[in-house]
Amino acid sequence: MWFKKDKAPRAPRDPRTSSSIQEGLFLKCEECKETLFAREVERNRRVCPKCGYHFRLPADERLRLLFDDERYDIRFADVKPTDPLKFKDTKKYRDRLREYEVKTGRSDAILAATGAIDGRKTVVAVMDYAFMGGSMGSVVGEVLARSAELALAEKCPLVVVTSSGGARMQEGILSLMQMAKVSAALGRLGAARLPYVAILTDPTTGGVTASFAMLGDATLAEPKALIGFAGPRVIEQTIRQTLPEGFQRSEFLLEHGFVDLVVTRHELKAALANVLMLLSPAA
Amino acid sequence: MASDANFEEPLRRIRERISELEGYPESPQRAREIGKQREKLDKLAEEIYRKLSPWQKTLVARHPSRPFCLDYVRLLTTDFVEWHGDRAFGDDPAIVAGFAVFGKRVVAIVGHQKGRDTKEKIRRNFGMPRPEGYRKALRIMKLAEKFQRPVLSFIDTQGAYPGLDSEERGVAEAIARNLLVMSQLRVPIIATVIGEGGSGGALGIGVADTVLMLEHSVYSVISPEGCAAILWKDQARAQEAAEAMRVTAADCKALGVADEVVAEPPGGAHADPVATIDNVGRALRVHLDRLAPMPVDALLEGRYNKFRRMGAFA
Numbered sequence: 001m002w003f004k005k006d007k008a009p010r011a012p013r014d015p016r017t018s019s020s021i022q023e024g025l026f027l028k029c030e031e032c033k034e035t036l037f038a039r040e041v042e043r044n045r046r047v048c049p050k051c052g053y054h055f056r057l058p059a060d061e062r063l064r065l066l067f068d069d070e071r072y073d074i075r076f077a078d079v080k081p082t083d084p085l086k087f088k089d090t091k092k093y094r095d096r097l098r099e100y101e102v103k104t105g106r107s108d109a110i111l112a113a114t115g116a117i118d119g120r121k122t123v124v125a126v127m128d129y130a131f132m133g134g135s136m137g138s139v140v141g142e143v144l145a146r147s148a149e150l151a152l153a154e155k156c157p158l159v160v161v162t163s164s165g166g167a168r169m170q171e172g173i174l175s176l177m178q179m180a181k182v183s184a185a186l187g188r189l190g191a192a193r194l195p196y197v198a199i200l201t202d203p204t205t206g207g208v209t210a211s212f213a214m215l216g217d218a219t220l221a222e223p224k225a226l227i228g229f230a231g232p233r234v235i236e237q238t239i240r241q242t243l244p245e246g247f248q249r250s251e252f253l254l255e256h257g258f259v260d261l262v263v264t265r266h267e268l269k270a271a272l273a274n275v276l277m278l279l280s281p282a283a
Numbered sequence: 284m285a286s287d288a289n290f291e292e293p294l295r296r297i298r299e300r301i302s303e304l305e306g307y308p309e310s311p312q313r314a315r316e317i318g319k320q321r322e323k324l325d326k327l328a329e330e331i332y333r334k335l336s337p338w339q340k341t342l343v344a345r346h347p348s349r350p351f352c353l354d355y356v357r358l359l360t361t362d363f364v365e366w367h368g369d370r371a372f373g374d375d376p377a378i379v380a381g382f383a384v385f386g387k388r389v390v391a392i393v394g395h396q397k398g399r400d401t402k403e404k405i406r407r408n409f410g411m412p413r414p415e416g417y418r419k420a421l422r423i424m425k426l427a428e429k430f431q432r433p434v435l436s437f438i439d440t441q442g443a444y445p446g447l448d449s450e451e452r453g454v455a456e457a458i459a460r461n462l463l464v465m466s467q468l469r470v471p472i473i474a475t476v477i478g479e480g481g482s483g484g485a486l487g488i489g490v491a492d493t494v495l496m497l498e499h500s501v502y503s504v505i506s507p508e509g510c511a512a513i514l515w516k517d518q519a520r521a522q523e524a525a526e527a528m529r530v531t532a533a534d535c536k537a538l539g540v541a542d543e544v545v546a547e548p549p550g551g552a553h554a555d556p557v558a559t560i561d562n563v564g565r566a567l568r569v570h571l572d573r574l575a576p577m578p579v580d581a582l583l584e585g586r587y588n589k590f591r592r593m594g595a596f597a
Contacts, residue, residue: 084538084595085529089514138594145591167482167504169514172528173540176482176504177593180490183459184466184587191467207504209455210443210483215463229455229483230445234509238445248450258453 045265054222059111059128072115076143080107085172093170104131108139112147118273123151126161134164137171141178148185157195162213166206179211195279218275221250221259297324328550337525343499344478348553352394352437358560360385375416377408380423391427393420394437411444417457417487433471436488443484458487465490471574476500492586493570496532498547503530
């Protein structure tokens with residue numbers, strides 16, 4: 001049937017296959033559907049060598065990508081999640097946390113580090129989608145607030161790489177309040193004229209977008225990352241229409257004035273270093 | 284679930300009986316019977332409302348007859364002038380903003396506004412603001428700072444509007460900007476959750492020195508329906524979600540998110556809006572008197588620390 005739509009609507013991405021490339025020799029690109037050598041994709045910073053599609057990058061790989069000589073010191077790793085609400089859905093929150101810890105080797109959805117970017121001391125915090133969809137609970141909020149306060153104390157810039165479905169339901173209202181907490185900490189950093197750069201990666205939605213993701217002095221985004229407040233499904237249910245192609249992608253935000261720069265992963269470090277140079281106080 | 288939502292049914296029956304009695308010719312007997320029914324109503328209302336579940340409170344918080352932001356403005360203030368528009372795109376009727384005289388002070392008012400009848404509901408977009416609503420609120424708060432007026436914020440929304448236009452114009456950026464600016468605004472801010480405190484759309488005017496919550500109001504990271512749809516893949520399990528997320532005013536106070544719970548009359552705010560608004564007015568006055576004389580730096584330090592402390596981790 002020649003008149004049939006040749007492109008099916010994009011299915012919600014499966015975090016298990018897209019946040020990290022599964023063990024195995026081959027994998028399929030979600031964009032161009034090419035079968036690729038897993039090793040080749042990994043060597044290419046998890047960017048599809050055929051079409052340039054950006055697979056999700058684990059947080060530690062992101063740190064290696066951004067810091068000089070892949071060297072950095074992890075900070076605030078001692079901040080661990082608890083279960084303030086004794087939350088239980090189909091599983092206990094405590095059990096869920098433990099499962100993700102086993103799966104990812106991390107205790108929550110964020111990794112903060114200090115190191116040098118083009119020789120400039122910088123605090124970088126990276127969200128990890130592989131841990132409960134990068135959701136922001138108390139730990140993510142606390143680590144980000146401490147990162148901002150550390151940058152303030154060290155008089156250096158702060159960079160946050162977002163990748164998150166939004167606030168973590170399992171910590172209820174406390175998760176929502178992390179938005180205010182982190183934004184306030186960024187306010188103090190800004191008042192001291194220290195640069196804050198947000199790097200938005202796929203996906204950045206909900207309470208993360210409605211707080212620190214949108215507060216960068218400069219806002220960079222990886223190509224075709226989903227960035228929005230409400231998720232596409234919620235919007236479609238609200239307006240009862242299918243969304244236009246490219247809606248809520250990085251390029252869409254660039255066009256609408258909410259992102260400064262869309263950069264590929266290969267150019268990311270150079271672009272970031274340049275922006276930091278342009279905004280940092282003269283030496 | 285139906286039975287759960289019908290907790291007001293016995294009250295409705297008594298109220299019906301009372302108005303029926305009131306239709307009879309006056310007599311000592313009628314007066315006695317009305318008095319008896321009223322007593323019964325108060326007692327039962329008190330009993331039912333004392334034991335509301337989190338989900339039932341959510342329903343009460345959404346009750347169409349519950350006092351809305353402008354009802355507070357009408358009863359508590361004089362000389363109110365509403366400001367319109369964000370000076371960039373348009374005016375959003377889902378948020379009202381302006382200045383008014385409250386007691387001995389001029390205050391800035393920002394608040395979500397729902398509609399009472401269908402036409403008004405649609406005009407107010409069911410209290411779901413678009414970006415220009417948050418930007419209007421921001422404009423008025425910056426004016427409040429310029430002219431040294433404390434800000435009273437009234438929170439009552441199921442959330443910011445999840446629509447295409449809302450996204451295009453950056454509702455996330457609008458909320459984010461408010462969080463940052465409110466954390467540094469150099470005048471006192473008191474936020475009162477009068478109905479639904481729905482997620483980022485609520486917090487977007489909710490960063491304050493003091494956060495008050497009405498007794499049967501709720502404040503949550505996502506609506507119980509939304510939470511249920513995601514966690515159980517079943518919206519109908521909103522009851523469980525409301526319980527699990529601990530959305531009530533008492534919970535929020537215990538978690539350090541609300542500073543004070545303002546009592547509602549028996550039968551809830553919608554049973555006696557005037558008494559409810561009075562209670563809120565009294566609380567606002569007490570907190571304004573406390574915050575107004577504070578040096579700005581101490582005020583801002585306190586506000587920062589208040590939110591800085593929120594969260595639970597090991």
